[in-house]
Amino acid sequence: MASSSPARPAPLRTRPLRVGIVGLGMGSVHLEAFGSLPGVEVVALAGKETDRLNALGAMYEIPHLLTEWQDLVTLEDLDIVSIATPNALHHPITMAALAAGKHVFCEKPLALDTAQAREMVAAAIEHDRVLEVAFNHRRRADIQYAKRYLDEVGIGRIYHARASWKRRAGIPGLRSWFTSKRMAGGGALIDLGPHVLDSLLFLLGERKVAAVSAVAHGELGRAGYGAMDRSEQMASDTGAFEVEDLASALFRFDDGSSAAFEITWAGHTVDDEDISIELLGVDGGLRVFVPRYASDDTLRIYRDVAGRPVDIAPEVHVPGGEHPIVIAEFLDHVRSGQWEHHRGEFALHRTEVLDACYRSAAEGREIRLES
Numbered sequence: 001m002a003s004s005s006p007a008r009p010a011p012l013r014t015r016p017l018r019v020g021i022v023g024l025g026m027g028s029v030h031l032e033a034f035g036s037l038p039g040v041e042v043v044a045l046a047g048k049e050t051d052r053l054n055a056l057g058a059m060y061e062i063p064h065l066l067t068e069w070q071d072l073v074t075l076e077d078l079d080i081v082s083i084a085t086p087n088a089l090h091h092p093i094t095m096a097a098l099a100a101g102k103h104v105f106c107e108k109p110l111a112l113d114t115a116q117a118r119e120m121v122a123a124a125i126e127h128d129r130v131l132e133v134a135f136n137h138r139r140r141a142d143i144q145y146a147k148r149y150l151d152e153v154g155i156g157r158i159y160h161a162r163a164s165w166k167r168r169a170g171i172p173g174l175r176s177w178f179t180s181k182r183m184a185g186g187g188a189l190i191d192l193g194p195h196v197l198d199s200l201l202f203l204l205g206e207r208k209v210a211a212v213s214a215v216a217h218g219e220l221g222r223a224g225y226g227a228m229d230r231s232e233q234m235a236s237d238t239g240a241f242e243v244e245d246l247a248s249a250l251f252r253f254d255d256g257s258s259a260a261f262e263i264t265w266a267g268h269t270v271d272d273e274d275i276s277i278e279l280l281g282v283d284g285g286l287r288v289f290v291p292r293y294a295s296d297d298t299l300r301i302y303r304d305v306a307g308r309p310v311d312i313a314p315e316v317h318v319p320g321g322e323h324p325i326v327i328a329e330f331l332d333h334v335r336s337g338q339w340e341h342h343r344g345e346f347a348l349h350r351t352e353v354l355d356a357c358y359r360s361a362a363e364g365r366e367i368r369l370e371s
Contacts (some may be wrong), residue, residue, distance in 0.1 A: 028056060
């Protein structure tokens with residue numbers, strides 16, 4: 001199909017890339033990250049909270065301040081639209097921005113469900129533009145070290161994995177869009193799940209999930225427990241908690257291996273903002289364990305040496321700042337002009353997996369993904 005987008009502009013390496021950001025929450029993180037990188041100008045910002053909009057606009061000297069995202073995506077002097085909004089807006093903003101000839105950088109998740117995600121990828125292909133998602137956790141130094149170790153040394157065939165992000169009291173806002181099924185698409189799974197799933201698939205070399213069997217529960221949120229901000233806890237009779245605070249799944253991969261996957265916002269448990277990815281190989285094992293966003297002592301490698309179990313603790317410091325790294329990679333892809341491999345396809349598979357989890361939990365059966 002021929003593209004209906006404007007023709008490609010002059011080579012993007014010869015001038016600054018012009019960015020418009022939608023959203024004032026995570027949007028401020030995008031704003032700081034784009035603003036820290038060379039060859040970029042943030043020229044537009046859109047959001048509903050006018051006081052915050054004006055404050056950020058003054059701080060970063062942004063010429064176009066808008067309350068409607070529709071006005072931002074149609075600005076002629078934009079190359080990129082960066083989306084940091086409630087999940088339900090990812091699809092319509094992306095579709096409009098791509099049709100207007102803009103490249104798109106989107107917060108996770110790519111979309112609410114598989115159907116939306118496929119439309120977004122198809123639009124990126126049709127309009128010949130880059131579409132990427134902010135999977136910044138894979139850029140952590142411990143995840144990167146683990147990936148290099150797997151590629152260069154290896155632990156034999158990886159036959160099973162365990163991956164989780166567990167909070168004791170981490171529901172992000174019992175009165176916010178995060179707990180609205182319509183605005184968020186789900187709860188803990190669609191909020192924290194994309195980061196853990198992306199890091200897991202990255203470490204596994206992008207093997208494909210073939211089938212999912214999952215359960216989901218929203219018991220604590222409905223009972224009034226688990227708010228990140230205790231002042232926002234509420235009883236279940238408010239009807240404001242519409243999503244899950246726990247999801248647990250078994251993945252079957254296309255090569256016969258498997259993974260146990262669990263995401264929780266809240267639980268009466270020892271877990272307190274703990275992220276874990278453990279890989280079990282025939283010749284060794286590996287675990288990244290990050291309690292409360294720790295930056296040191298987060299990686300262990302397990303092997304047998306001379307017939308005895310040995311634990312290896314590489315010295316890896318995680319300095320943070322992964323958002324500028326992932327955004328710098330996105331900008332490199334835009335500037336390269338080689339856009340055909342950056343249409344959001346691997347983000348699509350992650351959405352397909354999470355969507356299958358929701359379907360499995362709702363229908364009480366295993367869901368097989370289309371190959």
